Amino acid sequence: MAVVGLGAIGSSALWQLAARGVDVVGVEQHEPGHDQGGSTGRTRLFRVACLEHPGLAPIARRSRELFRELEASSGEELLLESGGIMIGQPGSRIIEGTLATAREHGLPVERLDDAEVARRLPAHAVLDEGDVGLWDPEAGVARPEATIVAAVEAARAAGARVRTGERVLAIEPDDEGVTVRLASGDLRVARVVVAAGPWIAQLVPSAPVVPHRVVQTWFRPKEGRDAGIERLPVFIRSVPGLAGEPRWIWGHGALPGDLVKVGGEFDGPFDPDDPDAIDRGLHVGETDDIRDQVAATFPDLEPEPAAWTTCIMAHTPDGQFLVGRADAAGRVVVAGGCSGHSFKHAPALGELAAQAAVGESPATDVAFLDPRRFEHLVPSTAG
Ligand SMILES: Cc1cc2nc3c(=O)[nH]c(=O)nc-3n(C[C@H](O)[C@H](O)[C@H](O)COP(=O)(O)OP(=O)(O)OC[C@H]3O[C@@H](n4cnc5c(N)ncnc54)[C@H](O)[C@@H]3O)c2cc1C
Structure with missing residues (x-):
C-alpha cells in the first residue's frame, strides 16, 4: 500500500x-x-x-487519544488542554453550532452570560450586550x-x-x-x-x-499586560460591534516564549490559488481587517501584528x-x-x-x- x-x-x-x-x-x-x-x-x-x-465530537475525542499515544512515543507535548470559550449572540452559528454538538453528545459545555464571561475571563470583557459564552473544558492547543x-x-x-x-x-x-x-x-x-x-x-x-492562500498573524501584549494562555485560553468569538455580521475571530493566548495568535474567519467563496506558486509575501493592507478586529476586541494587545506567515487552506464546497x-x-x-x-x-x-x-x-x-x-x-x- x-x-x-x-x-x-x-x-x-x-x-x-x-x-x-x-x-x-x-x-x-x-x-x-x-x-x-x-x-x-x-x-x-x-x-x-x-x-x-x-x-466531529467523537472524531476529536479519538484524536485526543492518538495525540496522547504520540506524546508517549515522542516525549513531546503535542496537545495542551487549556479549555476554550465560544462567544456570540444566541442564534449565531458559533453558539447554536456548539450547543448542538454539546447536546448530541452530552458534552460538559457550560453556558455563561455576558457578565459571567467578563468576570471569569477578563481578557474577554469587551462584549456586545446579550453575548453569551460557552465554555468547552476539553478545548486546547495542538502542535x-x-x-x-x-x-x-x-x-x-x-x-x-x-x-x-x-x-x-x-x-x-x-x-x-x-x-x-x-x-x-x-x-x-x-x-x-x-x-x-x-x-x-x-x-x-x-x-x-480548492487551495487558498491564508495569512496567519500573531500579536504582542501591551507593556505590562498579561496575555498568556491561562488568561486568554482558546477562543472563537464574534467581534464587538460586528455581532450581526458573519464574522468571527479565533485564537489563543501566548504559550511560553511565543506570541498571542489571532486569526479571522475563513469566509468563502474562495478563488483557487496554485499550491505550487503561493505568494509568500505580505501585501500592503492585507492585515488591516484583523488589526481592526483585534483593536475592537482585546484592549490588552498591540493591534498591529507582530509576526505573520502564509499557509494554504484546502476548502470543500x-x-x-x-x-x-x-x-x-x-x-x-x-x-x-x-x-x-x-x-x-x-x-x-x-x-x-x-x-x-x-x-x-x-x-x-x-x-x-x-x-x-x-x-x-x-x-x-x-x-
Ligand atoms: C491558517 C490556518 C489555520 C487553521 N486553524 C486550524 C485550527 O485552529 N484547528 C484545526 O483543527 N485546524 C485548523 N486548520 C486546518 C488544519 O491545519 C489543516 O486542515 C490540516 O493541518 C491539513 O492537513 P492535511 O494533511 O490535509 O494537509 P497537509 O498537512 O498540508 O499535508 C499534505 C501533504 O501532502 C504533501 N503532498 C502534496 N502533494 C504531494 C505530491 N504530489 N507528492 C508528494 N507529497 C505531496 C504536502 O507536501 C504535504 O506535506 C487551519 C488551517 C489553516 C491554513
Whole structure:
C-alpha cells in the first residue's frame, strides 16, 4: 500500500497502516513538519464541542487519544488542554453550532452570560450586550509540526518505509491495483491513500478541494499586560460591534516564549490559488481587517501584528472534510479537504483513512465525510 502526502492526516494514516501490519510506503514531496502546506504555524485550536458538525465530537475525542499515544512515543507535548470559550449572540452559528454538538453528545459545555464571561475571563470583557459564552473544558492547543514528525517516526518504528523529497506525479488506478507515478520510477500497489492536502485535486480530480492562500498573524501584549494562555485560553468569538455580521475571530493566548495568535474567519467563496506558486509575501493592507478586529476586541494587545506567515487552506464546497473511498473499487482512498478546522481531527482522520483502505469498519459514523457525496459536482465527460 502507499500513502501520498505525509502532512497532518497522511502521517497518521501511514502510522495506523503500519501499526496494522500493512506493508506500506509513505511518499512526501518535502520533509515532515515543513512550512509549505496546510499544517504550518506552530499551533492549531483543538475543540470537542465542534460548532461545524455534531459528528466531529467523537472524531476529536479519538484524536485526543492518538495525540496522547504520540506524546508517549515522542516525549513531546503535542496537545495542551487549556479549555476554550465560544462567544456570540444566541442564534449565531458559533453558539447554536456548539450547543448542538454539546447536546448530541452530552458534552460538559457550560453556558455563561455576558457578565459571567467578563468576570471569569477578563481578557474577554469587551462584549456586545446579550453575548453569551460557552465554555468547552476539553478545548486546547495542538502542535502541528511536532505532531507530524512524531507520527512519521511512529510509522517508521512500526515498519513503514518513508520516501521524502519525492513528488508523486500521478495516481492511476486500474482493474488490478494502482500505479503511483514518481520521477524516480513508478510504484505498483494494491491501494493508495491520497492525503495531499491543498494538492489533493491535482492527484484525484474528483475531489472538489480548492487551495487558498491564508495569512496567519500573531500579536504582542501591551507593556505590562498579561496575555498568556491561562488568561486568554482558546477562543472563537464574534467581534464587538460586528455581532450581526458573519464574522468571527479565533485564537489563543501566548504559550511560553511565543506570541498571542489571532486569526479571522475563513469566509468563502474562495478563488483557487496554485499550491505550487503561493505568494509568500505580505501585501500592503492585507492585515488591516484583523488589526481592526483585534483593536475592537482585546484592549490588552498591540493591534498591529507582530509576526505573520502564509499557509494554504484546502476548502470543500460544504466545509467538511473528505475521508473514504474515492472510487467504487476502493483502490483510492482520499483524506483531506481541511476547510480550516481539520488539524484537531487529523490523527483520527488518518486512522479512518487506514480503516477505509484495509476494509475495517470506521469506529464512528463518517457518512457526512464520504468523498462520494460530491459525485454530482464532477463534470460529466460522457457525450
Ligand atoms: C491558517 C490556518 C489555520 C487553521 N486553524 C486550524 C485550527 O485552529 N484547528 C484545526 O483543527 N485546524 C485548523 N486548520 C486546518 C488544519 O491545519 C489543516 O486542515 C490540516 O493541518 C491539513 O492537513 P492535511 O494533511 O490535509 O494537509 P497537509 O498537512 O498540508 O499535508 C499534505 C501533504 O501532502 C504533501 N503532498 C502534496 N502533494 C504531494 C505530491 N504530489 N507528492 C508528494 N507529497 C505531496 C504536502 O507536501 C504535504 O506535506 C487551519 C488551517 C489553516 C491554513
